[in-house]
Amino acid sequence: MSTPRDDDALSWGGDDDPTLDVGDKRSVEREPSEMPPREAGSVRAPAPKADAPTREAGTSRTPAPKVEARPVASDKDEDAIHSAPLGNVGLVGIGMVAATFVLFAVGWLIAGFRLRGLGLPIPDVTVLALTIGAALAPLVWFVAVLALTRGWRTWQRFLLLILGILLLVPWPFLSLGVSA
Numbered sequence: 655m656s657t658p659r660d661d662d663a664l665s666w667g668g669d670d671d672p673t674l675d676v677g678d679k680r681s682v683e684r685e686p687s688e689m690p691p692r693e694a695g696s697v698r699a700p701a702p703k704a705d706a707p708t709r710e711a712g713t714s715r716t717p718a719p720k721v722e723a724r725p726v727a728s729d730k731d732e733d734a735i736h737s738a739p740l741g742n743v744g745l746v747g748i749g750m751v752a753a754t755f756v757l758f759a760v761g762w763l764i765a766g767f768r769l770r771g772l773g774l775p776i777p778d779v780t781v782l783a784l785t786i787g788a789a790l791a792p793l794v795w796f797v798a799v800l801a802l803t804r805g806w807r808t809w810q811r812f813l814l815l816i817l818g819i820l821l822l823v824p825w826p827f828l829s830l831g832v833s834a
Contacts, residue, residue: 744808748800751815755792761824762788769826792822 740748766785770778795818803811 740808747812752796754819755796758792758822758824759789761827765824765826795822
């Protein structure tokens with residue numbers, strides 16, 4: 655038989671704190687003076703006063719159409735919308751693209767070191783410099799796209815990353831294969 659004390663291992667101290675309840679009713683029943691402060695750029699209609707005159711039911715006036723006040727969108731608001739944090743799918747996608755670029759860097763290193771043994775009429779220092787440059791290109795592309803496109807939409811960033819994958823494929827590694 656289990657006792658309520660057995661469930662203590664599955665709870666934290668202070669779990670019964672009433673301020674941690676989700677759906678706190680106090681936030682719905684606040685007075686207008688107790689409302690939280692407004693954010694910059696937001697517009698809130700003033701609360702009606704208790705002593706304001708009310709219209710009689712027998713009047714024949716047609717009420718004026720209601721016009722909602724909208725906050726003016728600024729460049730900061732648009733940047734905040736575009737640079738929203740990535741969701742789970744976006745983070746997994748970024749990880750897969752990063753792994754692809756790391757594999758491309760390794761492919762360029764392997765291909766460059768294999769080219770040294772083919773007897774090409776190019777000095778070894780030049781082949782080594784070009785190999786290092788080619789191996790760093792995918793990593794530089796990945797970091798540059800992520801750093802320079804922070805304010806861009808997610809699909810635009812992924813489009814540039816996919817373009818980098820298509821441009822930086824280690825063709826010498828793929829054409830030489832593992833037998834060379």
